[in-house]
Amino acid sequence: MVEIRKLKTAKLMKKVMADHFYEIDAAMKAGNPKVAWCTSVGPAELLRAMGFVVYFPENHAAILGATRTATDYIPVANAIGYSPEICSYLTADVGAYLKGFTPLAKIYDGIETIPKPDVLVYNTNQCRDVKDWFEWYARRWNVPCLGIESYVNVGEVTETHVQGIAGQFKKLADDLTAATGNKLDMDKLAETVWLSRKCSDLWKEVLEMATHKPSPLTFFDGTIHMGPAVVMRGTQVAIDYYETLLEELRGWVAEGVAAVPGEKFRIYWEGMPIWGKLRENAELFLRLKTAVVASTYCNSWIFTALDGNDPWNSMARAYTELFIVRDDDYKEEYFIKMKELFDYDGVIFHDAKTCPNNSNCRYGLPQRLQEKAGVPFVTIDGDLNDLRCYSEEQAITKIEAFIEQLGERQ
Amino acid sequence: MMQELYAGVDVGSTTTKAALVDDSGTLLADAVGKSGFDFAGAAEEVFAQVLKSAGVERQQVKRVVSTGYGRRNVAFADEMRTEIFCHAAGAYHYFPETLTIIDIGGQDNKIIRVNAAGERETFAMNRKCAAGTGAFIEEISYRLGLELSDLNGMAEKSEHEVSIGSFCTVFSCTEILGLLRRGAKPEDIVKGVFRSVVKRVVEMGAIVGKVVLTGGVVAHNPIIADMVAEMTESEVVTAPHPQTIGAYGAALAARNL
Numbered sequence: 001m002v003e004i005r006k007l008k009t010a011k012l013m014k015k016v017m018a019d020h021f022y023e024i025d026a027a028m029k030a031g032n033p034k035v036a037w038c039t040s041v042g043p044a045e046l047l048r049a050m051g052f053v054v055y056f057p058e059n060h061a062a063i064l065g066a067t068r069t070a071t072d073y074i075p076v077a078n079a080i081g082y083s084p085e086i087c088s089y090l091t092a093d094v095g096a097y098l099k100g101f102t103p104l105a106k107i108y109d110g111i112e113t114i115p116k117p118d119v120l121v122y123n124t125n126q127c128r129d130v131k132d133w134f135e136w137y138a139r140r141w142n143v144p145c146l147g148i149e150s151y152v153n154v155g156e157v158t159e160t161h162v163q164g165i166a167g168q169f170k171k172l173a174d175d176l177t178a179a180t181g182n183k184l185d186m187d188k189l190a191e192t193v194w195l196s197r198k199c200s201d202l203w204k205e206v207l208e209m210a211t212h213k214p215s216p217l218t219f220f221d222g223t224i225h226m227g228p229a230v231v232m233r234g235t236q237v238a239i240d241y242y243e244t245l246l247e248e249l250r251g252w253v254a255e256g257v258a259a260v261p262g263e264k265f266r267i268y269w270e271g272m273p274i275w276g277k278l279r280e281n282a283e284l285f286l287r288l289k290t291a292v293v294a295s296t297y298c299n300s301w302i303f304t305a306l307d308g309n310d311p312w313n314s315m316a317r318a319y320t321e322l323f324i325v326r327d328d329d330y331k332e333e334y335f336i337k338m339k340e341l342f343d344y345d346g347v348i349f350h351d352a353k354t355c356p357n358n359s360n361c362r363y364g365l366p367q368r369l370q371e372k373a374g375v376p377f378v379t380i381d382g383d384l385n386d387l388r389c390y391s392e393e394q395a396i397t398k399i400e401a402f403i404e405q406l407g408e409r410q
Numbered sequence: 411m412m413q414e415l416y417a418g419v420d421v422g423s424t425t426t427k428a429a430l431v432d433d434s435g436t437l438l439a440d441a442v443g444k445s446g447f448d449f450a451g452a453a454e455e456v457f458a459q460v461l462k463s464a465g466v467e468r469q470q471v472k473r474v475v476s477t478g479y480g481r482r483n484v485a486f487a488d489e490m491r492t493e494i495f496c497h498a499a500g501a502y503h504y505f506p507e508t509l510t511i512i513d514i515g516g517q518d519n520k521i522i523r524v525n526a527a528g529e530r531e532t533f534a535m536n537r538k539c540a541a542g543t544g545a546f547i548e549e550i551s552y553r554l555g556l557e558l559s560d561l562n563g564m565a566e567k568s569e570h571e572v573s574i575g576s577f578c579t580v581f582s583c584t585e586i587l588g589l590l591r592r593g594a595k596p597e598d599i600v601k602g603v604f605r606s607v608v609k610r611v612v613e614m615g616a617i618v619g620k621v622v623l624t625g626g627v628v629a630h631n632p633i634i635a636d637m638v639a640e641m642t643e644s645e646v647v648t649a650p651h652p653q654t655i656g657a658y659g660a661a662l663a664a665r666n667l
Contacts, residue, residue, distance in 0.1 A: 367616075370532065381537045393479055394518065398535060401494035405530045 002261055002286050004279075007221065007252075009245040016228050016241050021108055024115045027053045034118040034180055037137070039130040040230050041300060041322060042123040043148060045196050045315060046173060048234045049189035050182045055115050056231050057133070060104070061089035061385065064096055065275025067103045070385035082136075087129035088354040088385035094136055119180050121172070122147035125325050127357045144179040146172055150320065153327045157320050165316035186311075193315065194308035196234040202242035203229040204302045209249045210293040211342055214258030216249050218291050219269045220282035221259060222298035229301040260291040265406050268338060269295040271350030272358045272384035277392065284396060288403045294342040296323050296334075297358070324357055328365055336373050345406050346376040348399065353381070353389035376409070378402040414472040417460065418660025419453045419487060420496065421445060421480025424516030424544060425626055428456035429657035430464050430471070431665060435503060439463035440654035442626075449480035456657075457486070473664040477656055489667060494522055494533050496659030501622040501649050502528045503662055508619030512611055512638065513656075514627040516544040521615040534615045539578070542610025544627045546579050550603045553583050554596060561600050562631040568601035575606075582606065601633075608637040621646040629653040 027033050036052035038044050040059070047054050064070040070088065073095030078084050080098070082091050096102060097114065104111045120134040120143060131147060138145035148168045151161055173184045206225065209216055217225075225245060232238035251257075267285070269292045274281060285292055305321055307314035319325075323334060335347065347369070349361035356362065366377040380398050383389035413432055420427040422445060429440045441459035445452050453476070461468060476484035477496040484490075491499075493513075501511045502524055511522040519542055523531040540546050551558050572594050576582045582603075589599055607627070621644045628634050629652045639646040649655045 376532070378532075379534070394535060397479070397492050397494070398533075401492035401533060404492060404495045405533070408529050 004220075004282055004286060005257070005259060007217070007225070007245065007248055009241070009248050010224065012241060012244055013225065013227055016232065016237060018108060019237070020231055021104055021111060024053050024055045025108075025111045028115040034182060035115050037117040037120045037134060039122045039126065039134075039147075041126055041319060041324075042121055042130075043169060043172065043315065043319070045192045045234045045306075045311070046169060046176075046184070046189065047121060049192045050173065050176055050184050052119075052182060054231070055117065057093055057114070058089055058130075059227070059231050060102070060114060061093045062275050063103050064092045065089075065385040066278060068276045068387070069096070069101070069103060070276065071387045073099060073101065074386050084354070084386065084388075086354060087127065087133065088383055090129050090133040090136075091354075092385045093133065097137075116141060117143055119143060119176060120145040121176070123150055123319055124148065125150035125319050125322060127355075146175050146179065148172060148319070150325060152325065154320060154325050155327045155330060157317060161320050162313050162316045165320055166312040169312050169315055189311045190308040192234040193306050193311045195236060195239065196303065197306035197308065199229055199233045199235075199238040199242065200301065200303045200306060202239060202246060204304070206242055206245055206249065207294070207298055207302075208341070209246070209253060210291070212253045213266075213343075214256070214260065214263040215266070215291045215293045216252035216257055216259055218259045218282065218285070218293065219273075219295045219298060220278055220285075220292065222295065223273045223278060226298055226301060233301070258291070260286055260289060262289045263291045264410075265290040265346075265403060266342065266344045267292045268335070268342065268344040268347045269297070269350065270335075270347055270360055272297060272352045272355050274350065274382045274387075274390060275384055276387050277390065280392070284399060288400065290403055292348075293344060294338055296360075300324065328360075328363060328368075331360060331365060332369055332372065335369055335375065339373065339375065346378070346402065348402070349377055349379040351379050351381050353383045354386055355384055358384075376402070376406060412470050415464075415466060415470050416661050416664035417457060417471050417474045418496065418657040418662070418664060419457055419474060419476045419484050420493065420654070420657035420660060421449050421453055421476065421478040421483060422493070422516055422626075422656070423479050423518070425653070426452035426456050426478070426480070427654040427657040428453075428460045429654050429661045430460040430466070431658070431661040433665065435662055435665060437651065437658060438466075440651055440657060442653055445480065449483035450485060453480070453484045454486075473667055475660040475664040475667070477660040488664065491660055491663050493656050494520055494530070494535075496656040496663065497624050498522045498524050498530055498659065499662050500655035500659030501624060503659070504650055505620060505622055505647070509622050510615075510617045510619055510644075511622045511624060513625040514542075514544060514607065514611060514623070514634070515625045519543055519611050519614065521611065523615070523618055531618075532615070536610070536614065541577055541579050541582070542607050544625075546582070546607060547603060547627065547631075549579050549583065550586065550600075553586065554599070556596070556600070559630070561604075562633050564597040565601040565604050565631075565633050568595075568597040570595070570598050571605060572598045572602040573605070574599075574602045577610075604631065604633055605637060608634060608641055612638065612641055617642045617644050620644070623648045624652045624655045626653040
């Protein structure tokens, strides 16, 4: 059996992530600096520029998923009225909290709990569930919950969109000062936005290494290495990390090292990862000599619009331009552009039971894409965290049948 | 010189099937057995049965391809193919044209589109739910205390088919209890059950070309073919030996390796 090839930089990531969690834990214990929770594509730059240390509960929920503990805790949240049909990040995280469990305590010596925040800050650009999630904790701890109410189904991002969201960003800064006393330093904001942009550019470059044939990395590597882009963007640490990773990947490309030896097919993964089955899925594709070279999910932390010279408008644009915020016409064109870039053979749509906004197969998009651009597709049913919604045998059969189908075409 | 033969073994969730073909793809023998809990044993058993039926020795079988959920349990198989591949290959062999293959199996349904050249265009399977599958019919027959083999005949006698609207097997059972309470006749309920199966299946994907029905459920319940024809307004045929068409497709794959 062929083994998954591991990038050496993964070791550095363990340190980066450990430092991140210890920094937040120390801040919480000392009461300084103040701790802000932030949604994964929320206003991290603003929070850092205002002196907060920033914690991302979606990252914590993904760890619950990857450690296969999520499914144990989801029913706890279901029992207090949070439906099994809603975001399983939310239900896993709240359920784990109610049972006094965090995987962080197992991974990092000295960390006992998730960090209690001084403020919770969301952006609804990805969904309403993140706000509901943060509001649950806000009520529990009597902590302020503030945020950006984003547009949905956006076609072209217009000045009206940008001005509307930029206005909300400015008001959010004032509200954060009123709620916590932390003040905004505009020079620091410009610097943080530039750092975040640099991180984004490097992350994009990392992902585009998969345009090489054979690809040196897969979606499954991406879901691991995206950590710093999510939780450390806006810091030099993330930039240093991706420079190191890029160097290693460039070496692999130069030597022709393939993430999937004997790469025969190239796939685009649309939708959330199935965190509890990451390894199994990576091994399945390895066996099928298929490299999952691109994904909307990993691309979600590319914020090309960020510009330190115009922080408010550029943050507004960057966080509105995201795929998840856009309408289906935009999404169709996006898939076609990605096909040109990555030369993929087909798309796997993951229909995640509890994540409708990341399940883009529910309004006929795969069928339109096939008709318009001849892109073959298959849909698998599953979930990001709730393994009760995932039939592994059925998913394997579908994926194998899809690869057989692509083989017939070749 | 002894003729070279090829076999396919389809280990499904409920039944295990085998098919034996010659070099021309002609079916020489097929067999069906229960999958039970010993997939490897079930595979051995049906394979032995087809050899016996055709009166041939094991050594004459040049290659074996396994398929179905238990395809990895067939130690004597040379290669594996998915049941989606095999149903498409088997159906296309008999009907070499643009097809939509509808397979109603024990625990899953498939709808597979094949173009005129025999290449698969797309396919879908039921979601993680038994509604619309053989398991649904089994559950209903158990609840009503009826023999599975009697259902088709009963449904054909129905004069006032009732509608069963629930998506879920458990909810459908509750709905049926309500229908019985209101005095619905068993044959009308059974016809409603078949209709519900067909509704669940045809909503899985668009129909293009001729419809070929495969799987054990249509083999035992021909009323389903009439319903599919009526609801899709398409030409509908039931594949020859529909229950073993997957094993047959696997045998053809073995021949073509």
